[in-house]
Structures are given as C-alpha cells and as structure tokens.
Amino acid sequence: MLFSCEGITKCYNREPVVEDINLELFQGGFVSLLGPSGVGKTTLFNVLSGVDRPEAGRVLLAGEDITGISGRVSYMLQKDLLLHHRTVLDNVILPLVIRGMNKGKAREYAAPFFPRFGLGGYENKYPRELSGGMRQRAALLRTCMPRTFGSHTFGQQNPVILLDEPFSALDALTRITMQNWYQGIAAEMGLSTLFITHDVEEAVSLSDRVYVMKGKPGRITECIDILPPRPRSRDFPISPEFARFKRTILEAIGLEFTGGTTKKIGRISTAPSDRGEPSREWTAVASLTQGLGSGMIHQ
Ligand SMILES: Nc1ncnc2c1ncn2[C@@H]1O[C@H](COP(=O)(O)OP(=O)(O)O)[C@@H](O)[C@H]1O
Numbered sequence: 001m002l003f004s005c006e007g008i009t010k011c012y013n014r015e016p017v018v019e020d021i022n023l024e025l026f027q028g029g030f031v032s033l034l035g036p037s038g039v040g041k042t043t044l045f046n047v048l049s050g051v052d053r054p055e056a057g058r059v060l061l062a063g064e065d066i067t068g069i070s071g072r073v074s075y076m077l078q079k080d081l082l083l084h085h086r087t088v089l090d091n092v093i094l095p096l097v098i099r100g101m102n103k104g105k106a107r108e109y110a111a112p113f114f115p116r117f118g119l120g121g122y123e124n125k126y127p128r129e130l131s132g133g134m135r136q137r138a139a140l141l142r143t144c145m146p147r148t149f150g151s152h153t154f155g156q157q158n159p160v161i162l163l164d165e166p167f168s169a170l171d172a173l174t175r176i177t178m179q180n181w182y183q184g185i186a187a188e189m190g191l192s193t194l195f196i197t198h199d200v201e202e203a204v205s206l207s208d209r210v211y212v213m214k215g216k217p218g219r220i221t222e223c224i225d226i227l228p229p230r231p232r233s234r235d236f237p238i239s240p241e242f243a244r245f246k247r248t249i250l251e252a253i254g255l256e257f258t259g260g261t262t263k264k265i266g267r268i269s270t271a272p273s274d275r276g277e278p279s280r281e282w283t284a285v286a287s288l289t290q291g292l293g294s295g296m297i298h299q
Pocket residue numbers: 012013017035036037038039040041042043044
C-alpha cells in the first residue's frame with residue numbers, strides 16, 4: 001500500500017473530532033472521502049499531511065511512519081488562495097523559494113509546466129486576470145511543485161496528493177472540465193490522489209474507492225469500491241451502474257434515492273432547535289446535498 005492511516009483519532013479541546021480512522025490509497029489510485037460539512041474531513045487531512053499530530057494512530061507512506069511529519073505528501077488546502085499581489089508564476093514558485101531555491105532558477109524551473117496546466121501565456125498575469133478554473137489549476141500546480149523537485153517530471157517516487165474540495169467553488173461546467181483535466185494529468189504524472197468532496201456524483205465519477213464519513217466524532221462508516229476500473233468510458237456517468245453506485249452512497253450517508261425524490265432515512269432530526277434554528281444534523285445534510293446538482297434532490 002502506498003499511503004495509509006491506521007486508527008487515527010484527533011481531538012480539539014479534548015473532544016474527539018475524528019475517531020479511529022483507517023484508510024488506504026494504492027499507487028496511482030483515486031480515493032474519495034465523502035461526508036457532510038463539519039464531520040472532520042479537513043481535520044483528518046491536516047493529520048494525514050503532517051500539519052497536525054493525532055492523539056492516536058499513525059500515517060504511513062510506502063511503509064514509513066510519517067505521522068506528524070509535513071512535506072512528505074502534497075496538500076492543497078480547501079482555501080488555497082493565490083496571493084493577489086504576485087504574478088501567477090511567482091505564486092507557483094512559492095514552495096520552491098521557501099525551500100531555498102533562487103527566484104530566477106525557480107521561475108525557469110516552473111515555467112515549462114504551465115502549458116500542461118492550461119496556463120501557457122499567463123505566467124506574468126495576476127490571479128484576478130484568470131478564470132476560476134485557471135486559478136484552481138495554478139493552485140494545483142503550486143501544490144505539486146515540491147514533488148517535482150530535482151527532476152522535470154512528476155515521476156518522483158511517491159507523489160501522493162491530498163485535495164480538499166478542490167472543485168467545489170467552480171460552476172458546474174468548469175467543474176466537469178477540471179475533473180476531466182485532472183484525471184488526465186494524474187494518470188500522466190502518476191499521482192495518487194486522496195480527495196475530499198461532498199458531491200456524490202463527483203465522488204462516483206472520479207474514484208476507485210469512496211469512504212463515507214459520518215457522525216460526531218466523525219468515523220468512516222462505509223467503504224465502497226467503484227467499478228469498472230478507471231479510465232472509464234465517457235458514458236459511465238449516464239449508465240445504470242453509475243446510478244446504482246450513487247444510490248449506494250446516498251444510502252450509506254442516510255439519504256435514500258428514489259428516482260425523482262430523495263427521502264431521508266435513519267435518525268436525522270428535522271426538528272428546529274430550542275432557539276428556533278435548524279438542528280446541526282439538518283444543516284449538515286442540507287449542505288451535503290447542495291453539491292448534488294441535476295435537481296434530483298429534494299428535501
Ligand atoms: N483548530 C480547531 N480548533 C477547534 N475546533 C476545530 C478546529 N478545526 C476544526 N474544528 C472543529 O472540528 C469539526 C470538524 O471540522 P472540519 O474538519 O473543518 O470539518 P469538514 O472539513 O468535514 O467540514 C468542526 O466542528 C470544527 O468546528
């Protein structure tokens with residue numbers, strides 16, 4: 001196994017936020033972590049990337065214990081903003097400069113990657129001059145930069161990349177374009193991806209495996225392998241198979257898919273709280289379904 005974690009528990013103020021998390025990512029794989037807002041997905045990524053230390057458990061990269069060690073896997077934060085006063089090129093080279101590379105050398109080094117990231121000719125533009133999709137690709141290129149260090153390919157031994165809702169801020173069409181583009185570049189460059197999303201369709205179309213996270217503290221309650229193997233036919237997203245996986249995942253989350261409508265199952269309270277506000281769970285479910293699109297989800 002290329003990358004995995006075992007028994008991860010992370011607490012804030014002595015309260016567990018995520019508990020006993022186990023997951024696995026194989027070489028070249030695309031694995032999604034799907035769950036409602038607030039379940040602890042970002043908290044878990046902070047641990048997996050080594051930014052935070054867990055109270056229990058360990059993180060392994062190619063058999064080596066990397067718990068609490070940052071910089072071994074690439075990590076694109078949920079809010080991975082580009083610095084608006086720097087050019088795109090100077091944003092992209094930031095991780096190299098931080099690691100001590102001379103600015104001129106870093107620019108020379110990073111520039112050849114721009115065309116493949118759809119950013120050719122935009123090196124000296126500022127982030128505000130780019131479309132949402134381009135900004136996202138620039139942020140992604142910046143995230144990948146240290147992994148390329150020392151060679152002109154991404155073919156470093158173990159390029160693992162953690163992406164925290166990278167496409168969620170994009171409009172639906174740009175998102176699909178970006179998903180297709182990312183699949184191509186990940187295959188080409190041998191990236192192994194661990195991906196956070198709260199969009200069920202996105203998870204099914206992109207992933208080899210989907211882990212469903214639920215509860216408080218957040219736990220992985222289901223692990224669903226998506227077939228057929230990637231790369232998949234263009235018709236996969238409109239196939240009955242796709243619909244079946246979508247249904248399985250919705251059920252795992254606690255939402256039952258019934259063709260035209262979705263009804264909630266399990267113990268999800270819709271009762272207003274004492275203060276007349278929607279319950280916490282209800283808020284979580286509402287935010288979870290926002291990304292589903294296609295008008296098929298009705299509360
Ligand atoms: N630094 C922190 N200190 C205290 N609580 C935090 C911190 N970061 C996140 N939390 C809490 O942990 C829970 C999970 O948050 P998060 O991991 O961001 O969820 P998700 O990414 O699934 O939306 C939330 O209740 C959040 O308020």
